[in-house]
Amino acid sequence: MPFIPHTEDDTKEMLKAIGAPDLDALFDEIPADLIIDSLDGVPDALSEMEITRLMRGRAAQDGAPLCFIGAGAYEHHIPQAVWDIATRGEYYSAYTPYQAEASQGTLQTIYEYQTMITELTGLDVSNASLYDGASALAEAALMAVRGNRNNKSGRILLAPGVNPTYEKVALAIAGSQGLSFDRMPMDAVTGNAVTPVNDSEAPVAVVIQQPSFYGTLEDADRLTNWAHEQGARVIAVVNPTSLALLKAPGHWGDEGADIAIGEGQPLGVPLSSGGPYFGFMTCKQKQVRQMPGRIVGRTTDLNGEPGFTLTLQAREQHIRRSKATSNICTNQGLMVTAATIYMALLGFEGLRQVAIRSHQMTQRLLAGLTAIDGVDRLFDGPYFHEVAVRLDRPVAAVLDALAAQNILGGYDLSEASPELGNALLVCATETKTDADIDAYVDALKSVLTK
């Protein structure tokens, strides 16, 4: 289906009116050497029939394996009602509508979402969401730089447990805007960040991921206070499910984290081979003018009735152009709708039960795995629903052997973090039963005794 409504005659008439010979002439001001005909790895367009066949084939590969992979995206039970409601006609649009105030229901949903996310993170303000957790880190870093003008270094210091993919994405987005990303050293025993860092230059912001990418729990209070002593802003990267049990970033240390971001997928969004997901972002009130994206506020109309409105728009790109707080300020409306329904259905107590159950199943998984010869725990200390183990041989072949038995056995850390050796990251959520864990442990045992 074509998305351009003009007929060929319309186009010709318009070109004639402005005196342009053809459509390409409209792009003449772009230097020729910047124009590319095709992108490596991006195939030519397919017809609807061809793409349907391709996607059906891909979908058929998925099957229903037993999944123990986390590493940033987590399988949780999604109550049937979530997507039943989210896909109603009134909600089923991925976009904040133009003339937003005409869609009061959509704005109210976003407002409720913002309220829930600020409660989870313990901070003052939330935006209407961003693309995903990784791009949210880039935005948070840029925001910290804008808000901390005493420090011109553009240097962002990452705890060792920040998701390596997030760092890559943040560098891709913010690296060209003068930001650099460095890692703090890692304590080999606990996997956590080591301070003080011997630096000639104080960082503009310190990023603390909790739980860390390796599943461990940082001493967030101490790190937050340390970062603030350096004059740095604190960016928290948090898992929303974990916040039902762990201290909210707004209460870390003496002053709390300044900005909290994370991947919203665990809140009612299916794994779907990697997306679409959504990123959440909250901050302290005093940072709100540096926050990118849309923010819905509650107000009263001319008749004194409550109503919802987009607020703080003066720094968005349609007004501020190249000086906007961000030029990626769309939100993930549909994913946020699902997350809002998920959180409303579960309530805080329901989310707490999900978190507790996930932690318990991970405890059982870890006990089962480390009882096998050739499997050891990688780091000491507390964890949430994910934990790293070390195998006595390369991980990739072991995972392949498990996959042949329809078990996704975890995330191979040896590619992103080769210094950790044959390291495997495993996760169990509330979706796993004791029988599932026994099945995994038995399968791994048989693979490792071969």
Next chain:
Amino acid sequence: MSELPGDLLYTSEHEWLRREEDGSVTIGVTDHAQAALGDLVYVELPEVGQDVDSGGDMAVVESVKAASDVYAPIDGTVVAVNEELADDPEKINADPYGDGWIVRLQPNGDIDESALMTPDDYQSLLDEEES
């Protein structure tokens, strides 16, 4: 017709400068600028002690419909900012040349007045923009 005091210098960015007796320079936005922006809701101020370069941005004035940079008209160091604007940005709307001042700079060396506008020059600019 916007107000245009005769004892000030102006810039094409719709800012004004007043040379103080102690050698510092007070800077704000003109009556024309505040009227064009509309009711201001927020002013982002620089830090005292910060060095600014002529042409670089040093503050942001934000109304409900726009956020605009305030540029440094000269090289210098920020010696004072109008803290009252934090709670009451509308002072700029009410009194742009008085209580609505934004930043005071200590210039680096002599001020090149030829790079700035006299009240007459600025009036011509406004006339041009209106025509």
